[in-house]
Amino acid sequence: MGDQPVIDPTGPRLVYVQVADHIQGRIRSGDLALGSRLSAERDLAREYGVAYDTIRRATALLRERGLIETVHGRGTFVVAVPPDNGD
């Protein structure tokens, strides 16, 4: 992921929305399977090259979309797969 930056800070779309959409794409594609755990939030921040604050916003968005659930002390897990026309 690091070689092909997925996030464009200069683009019109908000960075945290870009991150959320990208994670959603990984869930839809099966890269992040149902029930699997996402990387730790601080690790996601490093992987995407964004700030921790931005990851918090992105996961909050995915939680609102019902795709993930977060358990204090355990991590964040995929609980639903969006339909192909989910965007």
Added chain:
Amino acid sequence: MGDQPVIDPTGPRLVYVQVADHIQGRIRSGDLALGSRLSAERDLAREYGVAYDTIRRATALLRERGLIETVHGRGTFVVAVPPDNGD
């Protein structure tokens, strides 16, 4: 260590880098021998007078430098000694 503070929060160098460099110096000097275990992360935080988060950053840096390895539930161990001109 407590009487002579090693860390300067007001200095130009980042706190977690100061901590990492100081631990690296202890490894280089033999104070922390090859294979030995570091203090628990939360104890290190107390000893250095910094936050746990800062210790996590410092150890992450030393892990990247290949000097230490961490095992969940066991601790953090010295796996390499930097050369004298390592800085």
Added chain:
DNA sequence: CTATATTTGTGCGTATGTATG
């Protein structure tokens, strides 16, 4: 096998400072 203690892993909330649009 159960229970406890130790240690790391993770998340949650907050604060400060800088920079940009």
Added chain:
DNA sequence: ACATACATACGCACAAATATA
């Protein structure tokens, strides 16, 4: 003035892995 975004730093709570009694 305001929102977004980045980076660092602090403190706390809950969970998991490991070792030992």
